[in-house]
Amino acid sequence: MKVALLLAAGFGLLLLSELGGVPALRIVAVALLLAGTIGGGVKSGLAAAPPALFKSLAARFTLAIARVIAVLLVLPVATALILVVGGAAVHGADSTAGTAAVMTGAVIALALLAILAAAVVVALRALRSAAEDPT
Amino acid sequence: MIAAREILFNIDPFSAVVLYLLMTLPAGFLAYGLARRVRRWRMGQPEDRSDNLAQRIIYALRMTVLHGRIVRPRNPYGSVMHICIFGGFSTLLVGTTIVMIESDIAVPLFGASFLQGGFYLGFKLAMNLGGLLLLAGIAMALYRRLVLKPATQESSADDLLILAWLAVLVVQGYTLQALRLALTHDPWGAWSFVSYPAALALRGIAAELLGRLHQIAWWSHGVVALALIGYTAYSKLVHPFTAFANVLLRRLKPRGELDAINNIDTAEVIGASNLEHFSWAQLMSVDACMHCGRCLEFCPTFNTGKALRPRDFILSLAGFQADQGGVFSGVLGEGANAGRFKHGRGADRELIGGVVSKHEIWDCTTCGACMEQCPVHIEHVPMIVNLRRNLVTEQNSFPPEAQPIFNSLERLGNPYQSVPMERAAWTKKMDAPVAEMKDVAAKGETVDYLFFVGCVGSFVSRNQKITIALARILQAAGLKFAILGKEESCTGDPARRMGHEFLAQQLAMKTIERMNHYNIRKVVTSCAHCFNAIKNEYPQLGGNYEVIHHSQLIEELINAKKISLGEGAALKQGKVTYHDPCYLGRYNQVFDEPRGILAKLPGADAVEMPRNRAHSFCCGGGGGQAFMKEQGAQRINVTRVKEAIATGAEVVATSCAFCMGMFEDGVGASDAAKKPRVLDLAELVAEALEQNP
Numbered sequence: 001m002k003v004a005l006l007l008a009a010g011f012g013l014l015l016l017s018e019l020g021g022v023p024a025l026r027i028v029a030v031a032l033l034l035a036g037t038i039g040g041g042v043k044s045g046l047a048a049a050p051p052a053l054f055k056s057l058a059a060r061f062t063l064a065i066a067r068v069i070a071v072l073l074v075l076p077v078a079t080a081l082i083l084v085v086g087g088a089a090v091h092g093a094d095s096t097a098g099t100a101a102v103m104t105g106a107v108i109a110l111a112l113l114a115i116l117a118a119a120v121v122v123a124l125r126a127l128r129s130a131a132e133d134p135t
Numbered sequence: 136m137i138a139a140r141e142i143l144f145n146i147d148p149f150s151a152v153v154l155y156l157l158m159t160l161p162a163g164f165l166a167y168g169l170a171r172r173v174r175r176w177r178m179g180q181p182e183d184r185s186d187n188l189a190q191r192i193i194y195a196l197r198m199t200v201l202h203g204r205i206v207r208p209r210n211p212y213g214s215v216m217h218i219c220i221f222g223g224f225s226t227l228l229v230g231t232t233i234v235m236i237e238s239d240i241a242v243p244l245f246g247a248s249f250l251q252g253g254f255y256l257g258f259k260l261a262m263n264l265g266g267l268l269l270l271a272g273i274a275m276a277l278y279r280r281l282v283l284k285p286a287t288q289e290s291s292a293d294d295l296l297i298l299a300w301l302a303v304l305v306v307q308g309y310t311l312q313a314l315r316l317a318l319t320h321d322p323w324g325a326w327s328f329v330s331y332p333a334a335l336a337l338r339g340i341a342a343e344l345l346g347r348l349h350q351i352a353w354w355s356h357g358v359v360a361l362a363l364i365g366y367t368a369y370s371k372l373v374h375p376f377t378a379f380a381n382v383l384l385r386r387l388k389p390r391g392e393l394d395a396i397n398n399i400d401t402a403e404v405i406g407a408s409n410l411e412h413f414s415w416a417q418l419m420s421v422d423a424c425m426h427c428g429r430c431l432e433f434c435p436t437f438n439t440g441k442a443l444r445p446r447d448f449i450l451s452l453a454g455f456q457a458d459q460g461g462v463f464s465g466v467l468g469e470g471a472n473a474g475r476f477k478h479g480r481g482a483d484r485e486l487i488g489g490v491v492s493k494h495e496i497w498d499c500t501t502c503g504a505c506m507e508q509c510p511v512h513i514e515h516v517p518m519i520v521n522l523r524r525n526l527v528t529e530q531n532s533f534p535p536e537a538q539p540i541f542n543s544l545e546r547l548g549n550p551y552q553s554v555p556m557e558r559a560a561w562t563k564k565m566d567a568p569v570a571e572m573k574d575v576a577a578k579g580e581t582v583d584y585l586f587f588v589g590c591v592g593s594f595v596s597r598n599q600k601i602t603i604a605l606a607r608i609l610q611a612a613g614l615k616f617a618i619l620g621k622e623e624s625c626t627g628d629p630a631r632r633m634g635h636e637f638l639a640q641q642l643a644m645k646t647i648e649r650m651n652h653y654n655i656r657k658v659v660t661s662c663a664h665c666f667n668a669i670k671n672e673y674p675q676l677g678g679n680y681e682v683i684h685h686s687q688l689i690e691e692l693i694n695a696k697k698i699s700l701g702e703g704a705a706l707k708q709g710k711v712t713y714h715d716p717c718y719l720g721r722y723n724q725v726f727d728e729p730r731g732i733l734a735k736l737p738g739a740d741a742v743e744m745p746r747n748r749a750h751s752f753c754c755g756g757g758g759g760q761a762f763m764k765e766q767g768a769q770r771i772n773v774t775r776v777k778e779a780i781a782t783g784a785e786v787v788a789t790s791c792a793f794c795m796g797m798f799e800d801g802v803g804a805s806d807a808a809k810k811p812r813v814l815d816l817a818e819l820v821a822e823a824l825e826q827n828p
């Protein structure tokens with residue numbers, strides 16, 4: 001009950017602060033929301049353990065969507081980095097910033113793309129091996 | 136124009152509401168995961184760890200945040216790697232917090248902005264550097280896990296996922312910044328030296344497209360960051376919380392002191408047969424394990440292929456705890472890691488037999504190398520001994536070789552089935568008589584030292600030579616000392632470490648009663664185990680003495696010129712290497728005095744084994760192993776003897792009764808063409824002794 005009250009009050013104040021133009025209320029709203037979710041978390045964490053079935057369903061659910069989300073979440077930055085490389089190729093020579101600076105940007109973008117690709121491969125492999133781990 | 140930036144640039148108020156709402160969710164998940172663990176810890180036995188709070192806090196900060204126990208000269212790679220990850224991550228975390236304080240507290244509440252001017256420019260620089268540092272650490276970690284693959288490290292899906300997750304966050308951060316710089320034409324953009332060049336390349340692209348992309352990337356970055364916070368409590372990422380708590384609330388007693396069972400006659404259960412029999416602090420400690428494998432590096436059982444691997448022992452307990460309603464650090468999906476750490480195999484298993492095998496429990500030599508190495512102060516030995524206590528006392532289950540040892544200790548006060556009357560038989564081989572305390576007391580006299588000979592030094596013929604050597608040294612130095620003779624009995628050390636706590640306490644109390652009766656103040660021992668027991672464990676039962684090991688006393692005597700040394704016969708034969716006994720070195724930090732003796736021995740050419748001092752490799756004799764059959768083909772003492780032989784030493788010096796036996800045995804079993812002699816420091820000194828005029 002207390003948790004619900006905290007969350008409701010926090011949500012109301014947040015609407016007021018962001019949409020009603022009273023930014024001073026934002027921190028109070030966030031504090032109330034945090035108190036609500038943390039309080040709720042602690043309360044249910046200290047209570048009896050959740051049924052094993054729930055745990056196993058949650059784990060399976062997590063794994064299934066984790067793969068999809070992992071890919072979706074990196075697509076925007078991957079696109080932006082490809083644009084950096086493309087931009088450098090198309091406008092690099094006539095850029096007012098200087099060709100060397102723009103080309104450096106392209107190299108950095110390529111490096112970041114490589115890191116991103118490696119990270120996604122490692123993450124997907126990790127998720128697959130977790131899913132396949134024999135019990 | 137003052138350098139500054141617009142926070143929540145290109146983000147509409149509605150998105151801000153959703154973000155703030157979302158932000159609270161992972162906090163709830165984190166709280167839930169931590170609370171589940173705390174719930175389990177609270178089921179353990181009570182134990183007070185609240186003393187010396189200020190000292191605890193300072194130490195914990197020094198060892199964790201300042202990396203005191205993480206950085207190791209002998210592992211520069213791992214040290215640099217962790218500093219990079221920690222330093223980079225902390226910089227980004229603090230930077231994000233600064234932005235939040237600026238946008239959510241300073242500006243809206245006080246109308247004051249501090250994130251501007253020189254501070255803002257420094258902030259940009261630090262954030263870009265922090266990202267690079269983190270990426271460097273991640274690259275090193277991945278290289279170690281995927282390419283170097285050290286024997287002590289195994290990678291779970293969780294380990295790899297966390298590293299990938301962090302890398303994605305950093306790349307997202309840089310890209311997002313590049314998009315913003317490209318859109319705003321930020322005049323101070325160059326301070327963000329990684330993303331700025333990329334921003335320059337983006338300037339030729341339509342602003343609308345960049346704006347949309349910036350919004351989507353902002354959301355994806357936010358979701359990835361918040362999800363990581365939510366995942367923290369369920370992964371190895373929880374270690375900043377649990378490891379800090381464990382270091383903060385560590386046991387402050389000497390590491391060589393095993394806790395006694397108080398009021399043992401009325402205790403409901405002896406030892407541990409389920410998790411709740413451990414103390415809450417021990418239950419917490421298993422959750423603090425971060426799978427680093429450092430405890431394996433010098434573990435004699437791991438290094439000789441036995442069942443016991445201290446890391447897996449701890450993680451098996453952690454997995455079982457998770458099965459019983461807690462949370463396992465570092466598992467993805469139900470049953471993952473099951474093969475190694477037995478997590479997910481059910482809450483109804485027996486702790487002994489189902490979770491930890493009896494082989495694992497009896498393999499341990501109690502050498503303490505695992506505890507010495509563990510960066511977060513997990514104490515394996517007290518937990519292993521707790522399991523032995525239950526096996527011995529409640530289940531009457533122990534290796535068959537232990538039975539005659541227990542019987543002999545119980546009936547005769549020594550493990551060798553020797554009659555107590557024979558305890559002082561070695562004195563007959565002395566030129567000058569050795570006094571017994573009963574005679575000294577009868578004359579109303581006192582002594583400088585009680586020489587506590589110990590069972591090995593009293594009854595084993597090889598060790599009697601060491602006893603005689605030490606007595607000769609004490610006599611040469613003109614010290615007044617006496618022995619307990621037939622009134623002496625075992626200190627209780629082997630019984631205690633083999634889990635027979637009743638017997639251990641009985642034996643200790645008998646000795647304490649005698650020593651207190653004679654009003655003993657100072658005790659010298661030539662056995663590292665007697666030394667540790669009397670020094671660290673006897674105070675629990677009312678025995679408070681100043682205890683000195685013979686290596687310390689001999690060095691003192693040499694320094695004070697109470698004895699002088701000529702060239703001893705043994706040393707004329709060549710190099711000498713010193714083996715640090717676990718119960719003298721690692722448990723009691725006596726490293727320098729034995730080496731001091733060797734340095735002062737004329738003609739001694741001392742060489743070190745690769746594993747020395749706190750990193751010494753056990754001889755295999757502790758924890759009652761000297762009396763039990765070693766499992767597996769590879770023997771611990773033979774492994775250590777090989778290391779000693781590889782130094783080219785002709786003499787292996789030691790200073791512990793059990794080490795002597797294990798080395799003699801190991802040398803005998805070795806197939807080396809040239810076998811070294813094994814001598815105690817007292818023998819080396821006695822051989823080199825020149826009587827004072």
Ligand code: SF4
Nearest residue numbers: 434499500502503505
């Ligand atoms: S005390 Fe020694 S033998 Fe036992 S687990 Fe630790 S390192 Fe291994």
Ligand code: SF4
Nearest residue numbers: 424425427428430509
């Ligand atoms: S017990 Fe300590 S040293 Fe061993 S893996 Fe766990 S944290 Fe590392």
